[in-house]
Every structure is written in structure tokens, then in C-alpha cells.
Amino acid sequence: MAAMTRREFIANGAKWVAVASIPAVLNINPLRALAGAEAPMELVDYLKLFEVDQELIAKIISAGLDRGGDFCDLYFEHRVSNWVGLQDEAVNRAYCNIDYGVGIRVVNGDQTGFSFTEELTPEAMLKAAQTAANIANQSAKPGPVEFSFHRAPNYYPVEKVWADVGIDQKIPVVQELNAKLHDRDSRVTKTRVWYGDWTSTVLVASSDGTLSCDYRPMAEIQAGCTAEQNGQREENSYSLSARKGPEHFSKENLDKVATEAVKNTVVLFDAVKPEAGEMEVVLAAGSSGILLHEAIGHGMEADFNRKNESIYSDKIDQQIAEPMVSIVDDGTWESARGAINIDDEGSPTQKTYLVRDGILRSYMHDLISSRHYKVKPTGNGRRESFRYDPMPRMRCTYMLPGPHTKEEVIGSVKKGIYCESFTNGEVHIGPGDFTFYVKNGNLIEDGKISKPIKDINIIGNGPEVLKRVVMVGNDLEMSVGSGMCGKNGQSVPVSMGLPTTKVSAITVGGINS
């Protein structure tokens, strides 16, 4: 049951996450009764899952507003997470976790009172509401009289819900992927495969009288391998994740996972360290979007700005990059890991322009910050689970395509590096310093890709680096791996995307000649 902590901030690739699993074939998941081919479901189904009705919800919200406050919301969540793992050629471990509860929040100005309970009895919920109510100290406000149900469009349809997929159906997939890993290269000596799925069902009720729901599936597969050659060892991993059902693990996708995992491992035998210092850096299309996530994404989360902590706090409407640079944070990218139909405060998701044509446009807001700035919420209020209060978080953050081809971008570099895969990154919001760690890439010499490189950290300053984005490719791709973003102790799944992009100078960790 010990769950290893995921790295803070972004972490891609295989992590030995020990969570837990249930044989859904045995029909114990309460959701199974609700499951249709396409995700659920009617409001009544959600209410039934949490054993509440609208009258009880109204009563709890009223208890939350018993000492005043601007608003109160309830976040009901049920989550089933499953992992099946292979090590040493055997599918010899399985984990399952069931999590169930409600988070109750009372907001008074920018002050938050929060409590949660894992027991959904009226008594336990009323007690939690009274605890959260303590943030305010005025006369009681009335709760909602009646609710209206907001149905959001679904950006992640599934062919089959996870509740209908038992471990017996996952084991052959794990074994197939394992066989493919060994098939790819005889130098592979150890393999590790994890097959994970989690399904989170949420119901959000607010004192403004709205009820909204979301049904969030997640599919994740990770392959890791160790390879040996002449006494030298290397390891690497590759992951594939999306808000989909088991259909995501098609033969083609498993082939891709195996190919990439093995290729990214054995290439390390020949990899070198670049020279240390500032140089031109080309970021490959796809998961290089980690650059945006760290260089500008976190700094544009409105909580850091309303608290005056971010380097972007006074830059709205300023030109911060070349006109070819437009950056969005988008909850609507179909089936992406970071997509959400509604945020965890019940606000509809959207595609939000952070930078348009080089000009800084909008922060990412939750309800508290949108009230502070007197703007509409952008649907970025997210939380790790019902145990936490929400805050502005990214969804799928990417740069829109630009005018250049990939060949033009690489061809323009005399001496630099090309970065392809990453393990993690971090940013310090105030100074704007950020890093990301390159696991795979290449040197670029005289406009051509040359030797492979490995294990280097890249460090820069957000606003400085954005100014140095001098070429943007026309080949936008979204990351396909299992990225998690950490902030103030809360982790949420995110996606990142980028076209092939050149930064004219950034500091690369390497070896001094």
C-alpha cells in the first residue's frame, strides 16, 4: 500500500507508483451499474453514487454559510485506481485504491475555509461544513433554494468504461507489451511494465444553485527497460496515457511504446555530454511543451499573480515574445490527459489564450482569482482530490504552430542541441527561473543532427527565454505520456504540446572543455 511519491512538478515516464486494483469483472464497483458504453450519466446517477439528494446538499451548504461568507461549494468524488505490474517476466503484482469523499469549502473574499469527510453521512458532512464555516465571522447567509443542473460537453468519450475491464483482460496486454520489448533488441536484460487506469467521478454543488458533474477516465501504460552492452548498463522508459478506455492500448500503440522505450534506452550507449554553457537549443515537437509549462505556465496561474508573487504579475497586455508566439491552455483537447469537461469548481472548461501574437493576454483563473480580477473564470480551478481545496492549474498547455518547417529550424543551428524526451522540470515563480531535464536528444552541428546526448539539465529564465523563441515550426504535437504536475503538494494530470521550436540561447548543463 505504500505509494511512492511522484517527483514534484512535472514527471514523465515510468514511475513505480504503487497504488492499488480491483477485479472489476467481479462487479463490485458501484459505478458499474451506471456504466453505459459511453460514460455516464444522468444527475440522478451521481446523486445515487454519493447517497445524497438535493435537499441534503442544500442543507450542508446552508451549514457552510452559517457564519456568512461569499460562497460555499461541495466537491463529491469517487475514484477507483488500478495498477497491474510485470517485473522479471511475471505479472506478479496488482494494486487497487478506492477513494470516496466530499470536500467542503467556504470562501469569504480571498479567504478559504476547508474541510473534507470520507463518511458521506449527513452528520459527518454537516460537521465538516461547520468546520469550513469558521473562516467567516458574520451573520448567516441563506443557502440555495433549488439547483439547476449544468451538463457539459464531453471531450473524452470512451468505447468501454474501466469498470467493465477486469484484471484478466489487462494481463495479456501487459504480457504482449513485455514480449515486444524483448523482441526489439537482444541487449534488453530487464523489463518492467505497468498498466494503470483510474476513473474519477465528481459532482460539484455550489451555493449559487448550480450542480455539475464529470466522469473522468484515464488510461496509462508504462514500459521500462534496462539494457546491457559490454558491461555498460543503461535504462529508460516510455509511457502512453490518455483519457480513454482500454481501446487506447491497440496493437499499434503497444508497438509504439515498445519501440520508443527500447530505442530511447539503447541509444544511450553512444550518448555524450554536450559542452557546458549557453547555446542554441531546438525543442522537438511534442513533450517539449514542458518548456511552456515551466517558463510561463505556472507564472500565469492567477493565484501567484493576485498574491504578487509572479514575475508576470504586471505584464498583462505587454509584448513578451515574437509575434509568431501564441500559447494556450486548453481543457478541450480531445482525450488528452490534461483535458477536463468542467473544472473542480464546476466551471466549464475552455481554450484560454495566455499569449496571443506575442502579447500576454490572460492568467489562468479559479473562482477566487476571477472574483479578485473581476473576470470570468477560465475553468482552471483544479485539485488533486476531494481532500484539497482547488487552485489555478494548467490543463493542456501548448504553443500554436508557427511559420517554419522542422528542417528549417534544425538547419539554422550551427552548434547546439536538439531535445527530445524529458523526465521532469521545475520553476521558481518569483525570479522566473525554470529547468527541465533532458533524457534523450542530440547534438546539432552545422545544421545537422549528430551524436545522441543524455542526462542534462537545462536552466533558464521564463520571460528571457520567451523573448529568445526565434523560430516556431508548423508541426504542433501534443505530449502522449503520463505527465503529472505538482503544486503546493497537489498533483494533477496535465498535457503539454509544442511545434519544433528554437531558443536562441539557454544554459545547458554539460562538461567544460
Added chain:
Amino acid sequence: MNKENQLALARWAVDQAKKAGADAAAVDVVNSRDIEVEVREQKVDKLKESTQNSLGISVYVNNRYTSQSTNDLRENTLTRFISEAVAMAKYLTEDEFRGLPDPKYYPGRQDIDLKIYDGGYESLTSKERIDFAKAVEDAARSHSDKVIACTAGFNDSEYRSVKVHSNGFEGTAEGTVYSAGAESTVRGEGDGRPSDWDWRTFRFLKEAVAPEVMGHSATERALTKIGQKKIDSGVYDLVIENRAASRFIGMLIGPMSAASIQQKRSFLDGKLGEKIASDKFTMIDDPLLVSGFGSRLYDGDGIAATRRVMIDKGVLKSFYVDWYYGRKLDWEPTSSGTSNLVFEQGDKSLEELVAQMKRGILVTGFIGGNSNSVTGDFSVGIIGMFVENGRRVKPVNEMNISGNLTEVMNQLVEMGNDPWIYASWLRPSVYFRDIQFSGV
């Protein structure tokens, strides 16, 4: 839930698993009460209070293994949950190394009070928590008129856990942890807003560091960063301040686990008994340290905890061997993971170490970076101070240090006398010679 209730629940769950067909089972029941106060501009920004419970169960059926956890502890649901766990285990592949530890490793548990539970916890009031956090913030803000943002906080947790194995192990633990501090952001040169923090942790309320100390320090640390810039790439001496040195220690710990060795993911494979670091480096794992943040009487496998020298004057003496991977490797179990780490100290303070540097960088914080556990290569971002002839000259940032742990650990020339006592890894400041820095 009190200890007796937890024990009764855990024993019941073990019985249920056996009734459902498991050969063996291990159950952990954990509950905690957590309170979090955050203060900004002398107003309560956030007040969070909660109680949580969870039950985790590992079941073994003919050497088949699964581990499951839930927070839904209603008897009916739990009964079903446990029988499903047993049913699921049957689908998995037999693994001869899976099973509960041999009971011969259970005895020998010390009968001592680790002093990790503050009996006065209950008497702490919300107002006291808020007042403490306000005092930290007030000190941070009053330290300089350059402060543009500051958040201070006070958190505490009271936890209780029991572990029951079907082959005879039973253990209980309870503890309290408080933490408090602030993060301060100051007006820098140009657009930058340097920030830094000072948070400390304590087991007993009476051991709390004065709020003024943390508040002033958070702001002072941020002020020293004003004007930070990268300097030329090159080879410099390096001193890592105690609290930041955990980043470095952490890169060694993963490769020291039996799982890493068995999975061929460790650069320390085959190095037992060999010199892997400078003779100034001695690292001891001490689970029995009084009031330590990692103190415990038994490890995750229920095996009795003992003090163990892990690295002795640079020589690798022991790995972290848990029961499962120990069996795979045919090694004796040691400990499933780090408890408290203590280090042999030198005789110099941080100031004295810095004073010795002719041309070097004092690192006060790391940012990002990673290491390759198979090769020992690493590359991490740093924040710190350029030092010349023992004097702090100017703040630096946006630089990386890179190298290989095997080489770098031998470049360690001196440990400080200043262990950071607010965490389970009590690391002092460390001095390394000739480290690769990349900057301009």
C-alpha cells in the same frame, strides 16, 4: 479511531482475508488529524481541518500477491473489498519470492519511547495556530520594506497507525508533527522577484523555533538573492548549505535499494565493501533516534529496526534491503527504506567552510535536475552565492552543476558541524572541490 479500535479492525481484516482464501495477509490501518493554517497580510488565507482513515491490505494466495487500499471502512463494503482482493490475486502469476517476512525477523523490537508524540497536542487552539503564523509573517514583513508578498503558515498532524500480519506481527505507532514558517518575495532588480522560505518542523510544541527567527530569515534569504546572475561556466569549489544538501543525498539513496540492484538500475551494484565516497563521508541510518522525524521501532515489513552504518568513511557497508527484493537477491533484509540519516560531522560551521573557499559557489538551493541511477550521472540547477577569497561576492542563479556521483562523492573534502535538525535526514553543510558548473 483510537489504537484499540485500529488493532481490532486490522485483526478483523486479516481474519476476513484468511476466510476468503488467503494464505497470509498484512494489514495497515492509518488515521490522522491534520490542520493547516495559512496567513497573508495578517489575515487568515486558508484554514483547513480534517480527519482521515485508511486501510491497506496485502494478500498472498499461493505466492500470488496483491495490495489494495480503501478509505471506505464500513463493515459491509470492507468485507466485500477484502474478498475481491483475494479473488483478484488468483489471476496473477505465481512469484515464489512473495510472502510475509519470516517471523524470526520480528523479535528484537526495542521497548523504548521514541518520544515522537506530544501529549499536549490536544490543548493547542486555532487561535494559537493563527497567532503563531501571524507572528512569522509580521517578522518577515517587518524585516525589509522590499517585501512585496509573504505567506506564513502553521500546520500540524497527529497520526496513529497499526500493522498486523497473519504470521504473528503486531505493531502500533503514534506521533505528532508540527511545521511552521514563511515564504517571502522581495522586489528585485528589473522584473525578477527573488523569494525564499524558512520552514521548520518539530515533534513537540515546546520545541518550536521562535516565529521571529523564521520570519526574519525567510526575508533575509530572499534579499541576498537580489541581483542574482549566472556567471561563467567553469570548475569551482562547491559548498552546499545543510538544508539544501538533501538533494544530493537523495541521489544516492535510490541506487542503494535492493529493488534498484535486483532490477539492474543502480550504479552501486557490486560495490558493497568498496570505497564509493571520500573518507570524510560516513552515513548512518538510525531509526531509534529520540524524537527523530524518521524514528520507528519496525520497518515497512515489520522487521525490528536497528541502527546501521550504511557508508563508513566512504566505504559502502549496507544496502536498503526489503524482504521481497532481499529474497530475490538471496540477501538478508536490512531496512525497507531510510529512517533517520545521521552523518559524521566535521568541526566547521557553514561560515567557516565558506571562509576556506578561494573561488567557489555556495549553493543555498537547487532547482529541478535529475540523476541517472544506472550510471550515476547527474545534472541539477542551482541557486547560490559566488565566493572569492572566503567572501560572498554576488548572488548567482540559472546555473547547473553536472557530473558523476562516483567521482563527485570522492571530491567531498569536508562535512560541516551543522546538521539540519528539522527533517529526518540530518545533513550538515558539505564542501566539494572542483565541480563542473555551467552558466554563461
